[in-house]
Amino acid sequence: MNKTTVDAAATLEQELNKFYEKYRKTAVRFGYSYQRESISIGALPCVLFMGNHSSGKSTLINHLLGGAPVQDTGVAPTDDGFTILIYGEEESDAVGLSALSLLPRENGKLTAFGPNFLNKFKVKVRNREILKRVVLIDSPGMIDSLEETTSRDYDFFGAVHRMAELSDLVLFMFDPDKPGTTGEAIVALTGPLVGMSFKLRILLNKCDLFQNVADYARAYGALCWNLAHAMPIKDLPKIYSCYVPQPGCAPRIGTDAGIDALHQIEDEIRNSGERRSDNVLAAAHKDFSCLSLQMRMILRLRESFKGCRMNLLFGSLILFFAVTGAAYFTLTGRFLRENPTGLVTWIVYLSIGAIALLTAWGAFLFSRKVLRVYRENALAHLDELFEKEYADELVQETRDDLRQYWELVKGGIRNAFDPSRSPLRIPFFATQKLQDVQAVVKRLES
Ligand SMILES: Nc1nc2c(ncn2[C@@H]2O[C@H](COP(=O)(O)OP(=O)(O)O)[C@@H](O)[C@H]2O)c(=O)[nH]1
Ligand SMILES: [Mg+2]
Known part of the structure; x- marks a missing residue:
């Protein structure tokens, strides 16, 4: 972003903060709690990675970061909490309140999700180039049946909603194994993410695993079918069919198309700073409405x-x-x-x-x-x-x-x-x- 755009964004954020401040008392008196307490001027844009477990969120994050892997990957559910990756010369890891203290003030309301949420809430400070431009948020994989959600010991969907509110781009990842059939994914799309379709991107990841076009068409069709039931919008959002090249993977179909889609997503992530102004404005409009x-x-x-x-x-x-x-x-x-x-x-x-x-x-x-x-x-x-x-x-x-x-x-x-x-x-x-x-x-x- 050039300097004029950065200045214009900072002026807008200051202006919005004045509104938040002016009506804070009124909001309290009417029992309303702002979604975002205030805007941290000049904060970096955030990109939230969501999707069912093993859809490739952490792998994509590692790919974007480059160098040695930062996030654990694997087919079994590896994380039950959110991990935020931010830039810093000195690399470090923090959990809970000390992790929260490393983030801009606008994240302060996350404490409301209680100790069970905070105990699993991590911030990793890494000296990687992309983190100078964006903050990456890895989320716990969505699990399969609705009954399993009871095993989460904090308000998972509330946290998803708050994280998505704070983010400027939300990537929702599916894979050929579970193309939109995961219980929690459906609940997230029908509840906490409603009204955020403008910053939501749907990814059908691991496209290198398709054996043939019929295989791909079946998974794509199933995803469209499930999305049509989960998202209350007339037109289906664009679906990025992509994959992150893995050692030994040999795609049989759409090799270039899958990599093109990955590059498009990478560009969107790198340029998400341009969305931050739209996002804070949309969030303020929603709060005051x-x-x-x-x-x-x-x-x-x-x-x-x-x-x-x-x-x-x-x-x-x-x-x-x-x-x-x-x-x-x-x-x-x-x-x-x-x-x-x-x-x-x-x-x-x-x-x-x-x-x-x-x-x-x-x-x-x-x-x-x-x-x-x-x-x-x-x-x-x-x-x-x-x-x-x-x-x-x-x-x-x-x-x-x-x-x-x-x-x-x-x-x-x-x-x-x-x-x-x-x-x-x-x-x-x-x-x-x-x-x-x-x-x-x-x-x-x-
Ligand atoms: N073939 C293939 N495997 C992938 C791709 N992305 C991730 N994986 C593998 O899928 C497994 C789960 O990935 P992970 O990133 O841990 O998923 P997460 O639970 O969504 O974070 C790992 O073994 C990855 O190596 C992909 O695009 N293609
Ligand atoms: Mg993961």
Whole structure:
């Protein structure tokens, strides 16, 4: 990248950081947590390697690094954690928090995945040329059956989502052995990687293993079939059919095509710096769109709770005055007209007071119960409320992104109203704040 592009990228990153800073408190008050706490100005682009185990992720990384292999390779699953490779004159390895401290600040939120994640989280500092341009991230191989995912002792898909968010290019690798049939791969494509197709590249690796064209066509077809089910997009993404030459391998078909595809991917990796600006902008747009969505829905819910509370208050007051009034007229009419002695008067007024207190207490308990049921009902039907609130925007075909953002924030909205948590401290002028965040989204779009 030339100097002007680097300066423009740094200016953009500073500008975005100002937005992140300005609305940090508002986000906390509405229970929203930024995907990226802040942008590390001038940080290198990241390339994430994903795919089922033994698809050749580590082999491709070693090929890019050149020289002695850095990552372990083999047909058995070798890694259960993420490994980040960064540049440094002095080579070293670090694990856990000390590994995290070697990375830019924007990675800080990875601590949220807990000690089981961190114990397997490695950073390798290596003095290799390519690492001066990009950061490479090797990920644990996706395993075969969905049941096996329970053996992961940390939120694997959450970590995949966070790593992919931080990356500027995501390579998803398949091999002829498992062309898109791995349980975790399908879950990753349908969940944590949704909305990231712009930086996702699909690789059908190990093409040197195909015996003939029919063999290749079968694997390619199977991959397309599985991708079509896993990825909610109309057009299939481009599939790079490639291989990393191995000692003794003798490709029978597509020798040059496989190497060409590998070179294309290598170029994309080397030039991923040009994507970083697009990526940080896209991430900021997503963050502020989600924040504005969360704020609007929380304000809408709060308004409807307030309406319900007002109705209950009004109803309780009517009940209170009706019952107390009826008690007053009945008791005074029945006992005080005929026998207005001091003691009887006392008893009558005490009884009216007791009836008034009981009515107020009963109305309070009833209102509390109704309000709880109303709240639970509203939270159970959040999707309908969202469809109603955003009806105008959703009829426009181009607003598919809204539904994706909604999937990301609705858990947070539910949590925000969880009675076991401390209630939200919505700021005064909340509507003005919402308009400000919406203006940020508009600005990022322009
Ligand atoms: N024939 C062939 N073998 C490969 C290729 N890429 C990787 N391998 C082999 O596949 C095995 C698993 O590779 P590895 O990089 O450990 O896979 P990972 O689990 O995805 O990291 C190793 O024995 C590699 O030598 C390739 O393009 N062609
Ligand atoms: Mg590996």
